[in-house]
Amino acid sequence: LSLLGVILMALECTSALRFYVPSNGKKCLKEEIHKNVVVTGEYELSEGNGYTSSVHVSDTRGHT
Structure with a gap:
């Protein structure tokens, strides 16, 4: 695999969520x-x- 291929695969499989809680x-x-x-x-x-x-x-059922 080329470096570009690896980078594209990584971008396809990851995501992030950031938030602030007061x-x-x-x-x-x-x-x-x-x-x-x-x-x-x-x-x-x-x-x-x-x-x-x-x-x-x-979770939505209260399990921790």
């Missing part, structure tokens, strides 16, 4: 994810003086 906010991704698609993710929390942060991920 303090005490929630974000539902149900409408943005298609059926039978495996979703993996990374997250980054900004540091705040004296603030506690937590992340909760669940």
